[in-house]
Amino acid sequence: MGRAEIGQRGEDIATAWLERHGFTVIDRNWRCARGEVDIVARTAEAIVFVEVKTRTGTSAGHPLEAITRSKLRRLRHLVPAWFTAHPEHGAALIRIDAVAVHLVGSRTVVEHVAAVA
Template sequence: MNVKEIGNRGERLAAQYLERQGFRILERQYRTRTGEIDLIARQGAVLVFVEVKTRHPSGYGRGAQSVDRKKQERIARTALIYAQKMGTLHSSMRFDVIEIHLAGETDRDSVSISHYENAFEMQQMSSMFV
């Protein structure tokens, strides 16, 4: 399985997980010139922007650790573009990270999911929007 296939599988599993938790998936792989957001969902009145990090047994490190400040800024910029385009700029927004750990090549193999709600906040990056 190549990196793209692993990522797509992880995003699909994350979307299924979120739907089971009562989220409504609005967008998958939302792209703009500023970046990409893996999943955009709604949980009640909150707009949730989700970065999915998938790790295969041959991979290394924890996925959430790879969402550094630069990646957070790209996600936040892209989220603002989405919210402005959809007329939801004044909605409550949250940034989550989901780690998918794959134990094998198929969905029948063990999968573990870690969901970090409010993994980072836009207020921490307010200077980039001034």
């Protein structure tokens, strides 16, 4: 599996995991000139912008280690752009979460961290 396929598989797994845990996914892979948001979901309390990182082993470190301060800063700048493109969602409490997907052989482990930024 190539890098793009691994990333897409991880996002599919993260989406299914979020939906099983009460999130309603309202957008995926939203792009603008500033960057991309992997998943946008709604809970009863907030609209949640989710960064997904997937790893197939441990040589590159933990998936969450790839979510740097600069990545979080970029995500924070994408939030208003997303709302501008989706005015139907109006004002809401906003949260940025991270999901780590570990694909190790036939085993899949998902870790969700709320409010990383």
